[in-house]
Amino acid sequence: MQNLKLNPLKKLEIILEGEHMEFATDLLDRAGVKGYTIVNQLSGKGSHGFYEGHVMFNEDDVLIMIITAVPEALVEPIVEGFTPFFNKHSGVIFISDIQVSRLVKFTN
Amino acid sequence: MQNLKLNPLKKLEIILEGEHMEFATDLLDRAGVKGYTIVNQLSGKGSHGFYEGHVMFNEDDVLIMIITAVPEALVEPIVEGFTPFFNKHSGVIFISDIQVSRLVKFTN
Amino acid sequence: MQNLKLNPLKKLEIILEGEHMEFATDLLDRAGVKGYTIVNQLSGKGSHGFYEGHVMFNEDDVLIMIITAVPEALVEPIVEGFTPFFNKHSGVIFISDIQVSRLVKFTN
Numbered sequence: 001m002q003n004l005k006l007n008p009l010k011k012l013e014i015i016l017e018g019e020h021m022e023f024a025t026d027l028l029d030r031a032g033v034k035g036y037t038i039v040n041q042l043s044g045k046g047s048h049g050f051y052e053g054h055v056m057f058n059e060d061d062v063l064i065m066i067i068t069a070v071p072e073a074l075v076e077p078i079v080e081g082f083t084p085f086f087n088k089h090s091g092v093i094f095i096s097d098i099q100v101s102r103l104v105k106f107t108n
Numbered sequence: 109m110q111n112l113k114l115n116p117l118k119k120l121e122i123i124l125e126g127e128h129m130e131f132a133t134d135l136l137d138r139a140g141v142k143g144y145t146i147v148n149q150l151s152g153k154g155s156h157g158f159y160e161g162h163v164m165f166n167e168d169d170v171l172i173m174i175i176t177a178v179p180e181a182l183v184e185p186i187v188e189g190f191t192p193f194f195n196k197h198s199g200v201i202f203i204s205d206i207q208v209s210r211l212v213k214f215t216n
Numbered sequence: 217m218q219n220l221k222l223n224p225l226k227k228l229e230i231i232l233e234g235e236h237m238e239f240a241t242d243l244l245d246r247a248g249v250k251g252y253t254i255v256n257q258l259s260g261k262g263s264h265g266f267y268e269g270h271v272m273f274n275e276d277d278v279l280i281m282i283i284t285a286v287p288e289a290l291v292e293p294i295v296e297g298f299t300p301f302f303n304k305h306s307g308v309i310f311i312s313d314i315q316v317s318r319l320v321k322f323t324n
Contacts, residue, residue, distance in 0.1 A: 004292040011310060015145050015175075025261070035262025035308075037231050037279060039147060039255060045133070046143025063145060065175075067231075067281075069310060076112040079209050086210075092143075094119060094177060095207040099311040101295050123253050123283075147255060153241070154251025171253060173283075184220040187317050194318075200251075202227060202285060203315040 006099035010075050014066040014082070015042070016091035024066055027081050036068035046090060063091075069098060114207035118183050122174040122190070123150070124199035132174055135189045144176035154198060171199075177206060222315035226291050230282040230298070231260070232307035240282055243297050252284035262306060279307075285314060 014024060018040065028036055042063035070078065079093055086092070122132060126148065136144055150171035178186065187201055194200070230240060234256065244252055258279035286294065295309055302308070 004295055006311060011312070035260065037258050037260040037262075037281065039258055039281075042145050042147055044143065044145040046145075065145065065147075067229075069308070079112055083209070092177070092208060095114060095209075096119070096204060096312060100308060101299070101311075149256065151254040151256065152252065154253075173253065173255075187220055191317070200285070200316060203222060203317075204227070204312060 004101065006101055008072075009069040009098055009100055010072050011094075011096045011098040012066075012068050012070060012075070012078065013094040013096075014068075014091070015044070015063055015094075016066075016085075016089060018062055018064045020085070020089060021064055021066075023085065024082075028066070028068060028078065031070075031074055031078050031081065033068050033070055033074065033078070036066050039065040039067065044090075046092075069100060112209065114209055116180075117177045117206055117208055118180050119202075119204050119206040120174075120176050120178060120183070120186065121202040121204075122176075122199070123152070123171055123202075124174075124193075124197060126170055126172045128193070128197060129172055129174070131193065132190075136174070136176060136186065139178075139182055139186050139189065141176050141178055141182065141186070144174050147173040147175065152198075154200075177208060220317065222317055224288075225285040225314055225316055226288050227310075227312045227314040228282075228284050228286060228291070228294065229310040229312075230284075230307070231258070231279055231310075232282075232301075232305060234278055234280045236301070236305065237280055237282070239301065240298075244282070244284060244294065247286075247290055247294050247297065249284050249286055249290065249294070252282050255281040255283065260306075262308070285316060 016024060021038070025036065042065055044063045075095060079095070082093060124132060129146070133144065150173055152171045183203060187203070190201060232240060237254070241252065258281055260279045291311060295311070298309060
């Protein structure tokens with residue numbers, strides 16, 4: 001890929017119960033995230049919060065995944081912003097490296 | 109990211125026909141996977157199993173994607189567990205590197 | 217993972233308005249992509265094209281995400297093929313590294 005200029009960003013995949021969507025998107029907006037995409041009506045199985053230990057849940061069509069791409073500097077404030085939430089509620093944040101061909105959509 | 113402690117895991121994205129969901133989640137449960145998220149009603153186009161070679165399929169709303177995060181040691185047994193299945197059926201497993209902020213949800 | 221032979225590919229996650237699905241899948245077909253999976257009815261918020269600058273959109277259930285895995289050599293022609301489109305329309309392409317256990321489904 002000699003000619004294509006790609007830029008590194010961090011992808012966040014935030015999986016949580018749909019009823020908490022507005023909490024999550026408000027947090028992202030305040031952190032300065034410029035856009036996100038939401039996958040609705042996910043099913044899932046997992047542990048129900050950290051304090052409740054290993055209580056399992058099975059959920060049909062109630063989870064959502066919010067996908068967003070952010071500069072690396074935003075990862076820590078976002079993850080820390082969600083930490084109290086995920087102490088009490090189901091869900092997780094996956095962080096991974098991606099590249100995009102232009103940065104204008106993701107930075108201020 | 110000086111203060112945020114992130115831990116590496118492997119993300120598996122397992123795409124297969126929804127009718128085989130229980131086979132897949134049983135395999136994951138037996139492998140020791142602690143949780144997963146399922147995206148329903150995917151469409152797709154691809155090759156229909158390895159033995160059938162390049163026969164193409166077009167499928168509407170019948171595929172699912174099971175997303176899970178596992179310690180690296182679980183990748184090989186899970187992929188090998190699925191190999192006979194994917195020899196006969198549509199689908200694929202994508203493996204990628206992710207980070208999560210806490211490991212308790214993903215390890216025993 | 218001593219015994220498992222994994223092969224590197226690039227994953228493309230192409231998010232765009234569902235009305236343009238056929239444009240996108242035609243472009244992928246012509247580029248030589250062997251298969252893809254489509255997540256339907258996504259919601260999203262983001263900037264509406266590059267030329268329109270920072271006009272924001274809010275869209276419910278009209279976005280799709282096309283997921284495909286390709287050899288690295290296909291990334292540049294595909295991203296360049298989409299560039300004029302994303303100059304005018306909402307959406308983005310995320311590029312990331314994945315591994316798959318067999319290449320026959322992804323290469324010619």
